[in-house]
Amino acid sequence: GAGVSQTPSNKVTEKGKYVELRCDPISGHTALYWYRQSLGQGPEFLIYFQGTGAADDSGLPNDRFFAVRPEGSVSTLKIQRTERGDSAVYLCASSYGGLDTQYFGPGTRLTVL
Amino acid sequence: ELKVEQNPLFLSMQEGKNYTIYCNYSTTSDRLYWYRQDPGKSLESLFVLLSNGAVKQEGRLMASLDTKARLSTLHITAAGHDLSATYFCAVDTYQGAQKLVFGQGTRLTINP
Numbered sequence: 001g002a003g004v005s006q007t008p009s010n011k012v013t014e015k016g017k018y019v020e021l022r023c024d025p026i027s028g029h030t031a032l033y034w035y036r037q038s039l040g041q042g043p044e045f046l047i048y049f050q051g052t053g054a055a056d057d058s059g060l061p062n063d064r065f066f067a068v069r070p071e072g073s074v075s076t077l078k079i080q081r082t083e084r085g086d087s088a089v090y091l092c093a094s095s096y097g098g099l100d101t102q103y104f105g106p107g108t109r110l111t112v113l
Numbered sequence: 114e115l116k117v118e119q120n121p122l123f124l125s126m127q128e129g130k131n132y133t134i135y136c137n138y139s140t141t142s143d144r145l146y147w148y149r150q151d152p153g154k155s156l157e158s159l160f161v162l163l164s165n166g167a168v169k170q171e172g173r174l175m176a177s178l179d180t181k182a183r184l185s186t187l188h189i190t191a192a193g194h195d196l197s198a199t200y201f202c203a204v205d206t207y208q209g210a211q212k213l214v215f216g217q218g219t220r221l222t223i224n225p
Contacts, residue, residue, distance in 0.1 A: 042215030104156040
């Protein structure tokens with residue numbers, strides 16, 4: 001079956017611009033996660049959705065970052081006033097929730113010039 | 114704050130030999146995950162270890178968990194090019210959400 005998909009695969013933007021990153025989870029998965037992976041590091045948790053609501057957004061680095069999941073399926077991570085330090089691979093994962101294994105998408109590589 | 118540390122961070126393997134990656138974590142957790150990441154690719158789930166003493170094997174990889182020592186090991190038998198990748202362990206904080214905290218990753222390469 002189809003896995004987690006993310007678009008775009010690559011995004012290059014200029015400092016100060018606004019970007020949106022999209023995640024389409026595995027059908028039927030109620031839990032959705034966003035992580036950020038910097039070069040040579042493990043992924044770092046950003047935010048978790050159970051259904052439509054953000055159950056835990058404690059990993060968002062500051063108020064320039066925001067994510068939504070209005071219908072409980074597709075999610076969008078939004079970054080305002082991008083900074084060079086935001087450059088990373090943004091990974092999305094989904095699961096049935098609870099203790100279920102998280103399945104990761106291919107990621108969006110964001111480069112802020 | 115939960116910290117997860119892997120060692121070694123880099124491992125240059127000789128074909129056919131056996132190796133072990135160690136994953137230590139700082140606070141109590143009964144759930145540990147191993148993922149594999151190929152260059153430029155996303156993470157592939159390898160093992161989920163859910164209790165003390167859990168051992169799982171898939172092909173030439175075997176993972177174990179000792180929750181009392183807060184230690185997991187990933188044992189590689191007969192290393193080969195197909196196992197060249199970066200391996201991450203992750204621990205589940207599960208404070209109302211399954212937030213995974215990842216180690217830094219161990220990059221495995223085959224020595225030509």
